[in-house]
Amino acid sequence: MRSEVVYLPGTTPLVLDSPHSGTGYPDDFGHCCDPAVLRRAEDTHVEALYDFAPQLGVAWIEALFPRSYLDVNRDVGELDVELLDGSWPGELATDPVVLSKVRLGKGLVWRCTDDGQPIYDRRLSVAEVQARIDRCWTPYYAAVQAAIDAAHARHGYSIHINCHSMPAVAASHATEFPGMEHDDFVVGDRDGSTASAALSRWLCEWLRGRGYSVSYNHPYKGVELVRRFGLPADNRHSIQLEINRRLYMDERTLQRHAGFEPLRAQLRELVQALLVLDPRGLG
Template identity: 70%
Template sequence: MQLITHLPGSRALVLDSPHSGTVYPPDFGYACGLPTLRRAEDTHVEKLYDFAPALGAHWVEAHFPRSYLDANRNTTEMDVTLLDAPWPGPVETDPKILSKVRLGKGLIWRETDDGDAIYNRKLGVAEVQARIERCWRPYHAAVAQAIDAAHRQHGYSLHLNCHSMPAVASSHATDFPGEKHADFVVGDRDGSTASPALSALVCQHLRALGYDVAYNHPYKGVELVRRYSRPAAQRHSIQLEINRKLYMNEATLEITPGFEPLKAHLRSLVELLLATDPRRL
């Protein structure tokens, strides 16, 4: 069972898709229906960017679903209420970070975005540790390796963390339930993970294509952009959220006619980033 794809590239751009996985491991043991779980996926995101490796960009993709293990969370973001014994490792105490854990969206999800319980059992500590070893560590190693290679070869790296979001925030998804989302949300953790000029360039490009673009709201970027960015050392990471209404039917998960025009626009964005040296912005 392939859980991760890592395609090394030759350019300074790294793309990763941590939440588009559809391979549900047999040891998941979930209690809710699969259609309910599938709504947690960043469905089809990997298809929207499938042109990127041919352009020389590095590509990392998770095949495991985020509801099984969320690669965009730290291993400290542990929902200890899910476990049948004390967690032996460190547990996050920062209230801002714990807000997601309280919503049931820690490293291991407790609930779906609609508040449906995923399990009717407690998880074993060894079970969770095995998920970390099989999924989290290899995924993060691949992203780190790709960014290091890009930076080593070019003197800088651009990292685009690729996501999608529902048209309207669900009840247990964010701190803003019911909010209608923009077409795109560009997140750099309030300018801490990428040059503000680079983030502005991304926003401007998408707006020029006719899209409604929000900046750092309601998604600022999470662990993958936080962990692997250092703008002062020319390591830039941006989280990009795409509104699913642009390319798919959220009820059936089917691709809609908007998919191909959106993909062409994403290609233009990737080509722009491939041609951008952040040291000159």
């Protein structure tokens, strides 16, 4: 069986991961949804936008499976129990914010697409969900943990950028703000709890200085990957960075357009700037 996670270790303080750009749809998915509709759930081409990272010594982690199969930016307790054919043996999420996403159909295993189309015409067995966790979630988190631990051990601090993309306009079941027109970038640190606020401000201003519109912690604050690994008091900084897909692709055809290469070049400049930035020196 192939590995579902790519992990390329680095030598710098920087760690990048792309949890939602996978395009390898497993044979056991068993969905009833139009594959073309499912593909719109992907963070399409994000892995290509950052493909320079390993050359710069930046650790890189990438999910090969699609987020609609298993969303690794969710905790294992973020489950829609109505989707299961039996009782879940583990703990279930109780946080109201988390449960609001589950009710939208966007838990660990998605119930519906961003526009509300059902993904399954069946209930999933507890065993198959556990198998997805074992094959996908567990190795992904192990890789991110290993990369951050190694970066922190080498340099005394780590900067983890959780790489995502977002549609130009939020669909009905994507967030709690359907119809919102997104800025070019959204920087999320869960209200300053997963990264130094000074570092997040620096990132926002760097992007604005290149002419981009930027939102901070709205409508995306960051979810499980930054929550779990961000510990700014220990000089472990995790930031979720969302890129508007209109900047680099046609959202209807999923094809890259002329904006792709200029954006990729500026992301490389951003990464290079982060490589020489010590967040311990920011005010």
